[in-house]
Amino acid sequence: MKQLALRATFCFSLLALAACGNTQGDRALSGAGIGAGAGALGGLLVGSPLTGALIGGAVGAGAGALTKSDDIDLGKPLWR
16 A cells, blocks of 8 residues: 555656746746655655655756746746
């Protein structure tokens, strides 16, 4: 059961890490937030939510910064 939940979290985080926003900075910030949330959930399942959040946040920021708004557009960021 733990394996299934971990795989589902991983798949969700891959889809969600595309982030939202038009600028590279917006996409990096929203990707970091989404990644940190998904990483914390995954880390909770394996025993370390803080480590999961840190890794997820870093991966999310990188993925958000490397994607373009044309890749996947989730709309206007909450802070704008």
